[in-house]
Each structure stands twice: as C-alpha cells, then as structure tokens.
Amino acid sequence: SxxxxxxxxxxxxxxxxxxxxxxxxxxxxxxxxxxxxxxxxxxxxxxxxxxxxxxxAHRLSAIRHADEIIVMNEGRISERGTHEELLAQRGWYYEQYLIQEIEEEIE
Structure with missing residues (x-):
C-alpha cells in the first residue's frame, strides 16, 4: 500500500x-x-x-518561484504579484510566509 x-x-x-x-x-x-x-x-x-x-498550494514554499501568485479570499482575488511583490505588500501572504518560515525552522 x-x-x-x-x-x-x-x-x-x-x-x-x-x-x-x-x-x-x-x-x-x-x-x-x-x-x-x-x-x-x-x-x-x-x-x-x-x-x-x-x-x-497551502505551503507557500511550493509557489514562491512562480511568475505570478494569486491569493484568493472567499472566492475573490485579495493579493496578486510575484513572491517579492507580495512580501513588500505586507498583507496576508507576507504574514503566512513568516509563520511558515518559523514552522520550518522549528522542524
């Protein structure tokens, strides 16, 4: 199996x-x-x-090298851009990226 x-x-x-x-x-x-x-x-x-x-993806590491990242919230686009652009916006993507980076360091 x-x-x-x-x-x-x-x-x-x-x-x-x-x-x-x-x-x-x-x-x-x-x-x-x-x-x-x-x-x-x-x-x-x-x-x-x-x-x-x-x-x-839920793990942002899977999409960080994408040409374009689209963040959806309740069926609508809430953020859009490259990894670097989304980090600079300091929105949801930025917050989740920081959380996931910390989680990876702990593992």
Whole structure:
C-alpha cells in the first residue's frame, strides 16, 4: 500500500509523462516533506519552464518561484504579484510566509 506522499509523487509523475501544455497541481504537494517538495518544484521548473503550470498550494514554499501568485479570499482575488511583490505588500501572504518560515525552522 502506498503512503499519501507516494501517491502524490506517482500522480505528479504521470502528469509529467503526459506532457500537456497546461499542468494543474491542486495541493498536490501537501503530503510530501519539504525536501521532496523542493526537488519536485525544481524538476517542474527544469522540465516545464516554458509551459503553463497552475499550482494550488497551502505551503507557500511550493509557489514562491512562480511568475505570478494569486491569493484568493472567499472566492475573490485579495493579493496578486510575484513572491517579492507580495512580501513588500505586507498583507496576508507576507504574514503566512513568516509563520511558515518559523514552522520550518522549528522542524
């Protein structure tokens, strides 16, 4: 029997093999550890750099290198920009980023 993280990695591998123009990952990295997440994101950037990739994530580390990040709140866009732009706005994204950085340091 596969673990949650193994199932997610298998699903992502299948999506890579299909090599579609647009890849949608809906919280697909939630069950993998931080190191594996970094490896998957790095591979995604290398292999699909010129393609459209839409990533829905709760862990901001999964999206920090995106060309554009859209923060949704109750079905509406509340913030939009690059990682650096959103940090400079000091809104929800900034606050969550700080919280998640502290949590990673503790682990």
């Amino acid at each position: 596969l673990s949650g993280g193994q199932k997610q990695r298998l699903s992502i591998a299948r999506a890579f093999i299909r090599n579609r123009e647009c890849l949608i990952l809906d919280d697909a990295l939630s069950a993998v550890d931080a190191k594996t997440e970094r490896e998957i994101i790095s591979h995604l950037q290398e292999e699909r750099g010129g393609c459209m990739n839409i990533i829905s």
